[in-house]
Amino acid sequence: MSSVSAWLRAHADLARIDCERLLCELPAVAGSALTPARIRAAPETTLSDDALVLLASWAARRRAGEPLAYILGRQGFRAFEVEVSPAVLVPRPETEHLVETALEHLTNGDRVLELGCGSGAVAIAIALESAARVTATDVSCAALALARVNARRLGAAIEWLASDWFTAVDGRFDLIVSNPPYIAADDEHLDALTHEPRLALVGGPDGLDAIRRIVAAAPDHLRAGGRLILEHGYDQGARVRALLAARGFVGVATRHDLAGHERITEGQWP
Numbered sequence: 469m470s471s472v473s474a475w476l477r478a479h480a481d482l483a484r485i486d487c488e489r490l491l492c493e494l495p496a497v498a499g500s501a502l503t504p505a506r507i508r509a510a511p512e513t514t515l516s517d518d519a520l521v522l523l524a525s526w527a528a529r530r531r532a533g534e535p536l537a538y539i540l541g542r543q544g545f546r547a548f549e550v551e552v553s554p555a556v557l558v559p560r561p562e563t564e565h566l567v568e569t570a571l572e573h574l575t576n577g578d579r580v581l582e583l584g585c586g587s588g589a590v591a592i593a594i595a596l597e598s599a600a601r602v603t604a605t606d607v608s609c610a611a612l613a614l615a616r617v618n619a620r621r622l623g624a625a626i627e628w629l630a631s632d633w634f635t636a637v638d639g640r641f642d643l644i645v646s647n648p649p650y651i652a653a654d655d656e657h658l659d660a661l662t663h664e665p666r667l668a669l670v671g672g673p674d675g676l677d678a679i680r681r682i683v684a685a686a687p688d689h690l691r692a693g694g695r696l697i698l699e700h701g702y703d704q705g706a707r708v709r710a711l712l713a714a715r716g717f718v719g720v721a722t723r724h725d726l727a728g729h730e731r732i733t734e735g736q737w738p
């Protein structure tokens with residue numbers, strides 16, 4: 469037996485917010501689930517031995533660098549939560565700007581294609597927040613299976629395609645969006661991302677392999693006036709703008725994320 473406050477003190481090497489999320493994830497403690505308010509108001513609340521065993525295994529996973537989202541099995545994105553597993557990248561807050569940019573350009577009945585949907589978060593958000601018709605692809609069948617489950621639970625109607633970027637895509641779209649793998653193979657940030665699929669993270673030697681493939685083929689799948697919107701690395705804005713301009717896109721522009729980094733670049737096919 470131990471109190472909530474003693475457990476928090478013993479795990480002060482982990483982020484406090486993560487510890488509180490784990491405590492709130494426990495089955496009922498003394499009759500009801502813990503909440504952040506209850507943790508503050510009653511830190512003397514006793515944790516059972518069963519609860520401590522569960523917490524010990526979660527804390528060990530977190531300490532080993534596993535994302536909290538994999539431990540909880542879910543991640544918040546826009547107004548909903550998606551189920552996540554190690555088969556998919558954990559949706560990041562900066563990717564919400566990809567959705568916002570897409571929504572600004574959409575009108576009813578537009579056709580949207582998402583390339584590399586992972587958990588399905590982006591496609592689901594666009595389907596739920598607009599009247600567009602959404603198609604989403606991934607090369608990973610495990611990712612597609614999870615995305616389908618998420619979409620069904622959230623009531624998003626999406627057409628799913630197993631496709632290596634455009635290989636299985638037919639027809640033309642008003643908007644193509646993607647958060648492709650864009651980290652360079654030797655980037656030191658990868659050391660902190662060992663639990664997520666490399667396929668969803670690494671974009672070749674300079675990180676831009678997937679973006680080059682998408683930019684090259686997107687015009688074959690865009691209507692005149694349609695747009696391509698890409699998420700990219702914090703230091704890739706100038707190179708992505710140059711790739712789009714060289715391919716013939718116009719109105720090429722980049723938006724920053726909340727950390728102030730260039731993050732989303734779009735171009736229009738004339």
Ligand code: GLN
Binds near residue numbers: 647650661668669
């Ligand atoms: N934004 C992710 C990160 O830096 C990378 C996602 C990606 O490669 N698409 O952790």
